[in-house]
Amino acid sequence: MNRLIERDELIIKWLYEAAEISKKSFKQMISIEEKTTRTDLVTNIDKKIEHFFIEKINTYFPGERVLGEESSKQPFTELKGIIWIIDPIDGTLNFVKQKSDFAIMIGVYENGIGHLGYIYDVMRDELYSATKNQGAYLNGKQLEPVDDISLREGLIAISHRLMTSEKNDNARKIGRASSGVRMIGSAGLETTRVATGKLVAYIGASLAPWDIAAGKVIAEELGLNYTQLNGEEIDMLSHNKTVVATPSAHKEIIKNFR
């Protein structure tokens, strides 16, 4: 990917500016709309931050495509060239109801390959970033590769939809085999917990490319596996059942979902 250092510096600057937009909004009225269901929300702040990024990208990198949670009405049908994949607020329910535990995320992909990934945990001021083949960082400090802890020895995050499913006990079976289930409600933050060894795995019920893009680059730089729940590669053109995990936990988990 061209202009890699310039991209990295600009993205970090933009993320801090976007975080200010999100934090300022706590003093204002936030307008909230339901998207597909009553718990699938979008706010004017999601839209404002996405618009902010799109303007910056159009200015600094004209011609490059943007896939954003709030503005991309049509899903992409192919991944040619450079694509910016944006989640302006990951964990919108938490943003609205907790004013914490949400993230701003950016992934930059070229021909389907992730080159840059950023997850900014705004309220903890923790910026996780990675550049392909150059390691992953937390606030500029390089992260150690994650220990290959087994499912039994680790805590696991599992999405609300799978944990509360009325009929399907598959994910809960994995939960019972672990040391304990934790649920944050932000795919990005749950991925950062796996990236720092606090969780051994995170299972997502139906993640879109913008939920996955940044975390996948970060996770893979640390020796974690990030795939569909059946073990197949992530499809960056649609929604995926996902698992990001240590190699050992990953193996144990996908075995149950094949």
Added chain:
Amino acid sequence: MNRLIERDELIIKWLYEAAEISKKSFKQMISIEEKTTRTDLVTNIDKKIEHFFIEKINTYFPGERVLGEESSKQPFTELKGIIWIIDPIDGTLNFVKQKSDFAIMIGVYENGIGHLGYIYDVMRDELYSATKNQGAYLNGKQLEPVDDISLREGLIAISHRLMTSEKNDNARKIGRASSGVRMIGSAGLETTRVATGKLVAYIGASLAPWDIAAGKVIAEELGLNYTQLNGEEIDMLSHNKTVVATPSAHKEIIKNFR
């Protein structure tokens, strides 16, 4: 209760000292033992902190009884007089595996009535405290009474044991009726989230007096209900299925467990 202001000042001082013990331990080897099951852990640090509190209480308040998670081999059979109820580390699994999301908790009860409650979220440096009839505080700043949000409009924390139960879908039904389930893995921290309106309720599977004592004083000062899951009063002499919630959510939840 006598010497109330003196107790409050001493307890806050001791909590900060105990927190230093917990944080220093991250640089040392922690020795871990399993208690009842492989996920019911105790470390040398739990024991060290509880011992620290017991020494202080014996020095400053000789003759008063202490009910501690790690040292009380025999459960109490009555609640006469002043009892200090101590959880040296609430969320020991998180303490061991995440080095965050644990709390140090103290409740001071007299003849079964809670007069003082403290939950110290060590890694966020957030000290929640309450004195009966005098309000609840976060780092010395008074907390507002919690808005009476309904279950449908709120996020809820539910314990691992109830969420992963193979056969019993009752708790998950509550989860599905809410806006979403979150799981932190520390009864104390989950209670602080309800106390600050970030969660609408927290359901515990089997909480001991030391899991409940501090949080109950804090919750009740903010207009929350803290009872057994069937709506009956907490029994401070045994383990309880519990719910702490806004009045509206509390009503909806206990209706399902009567």
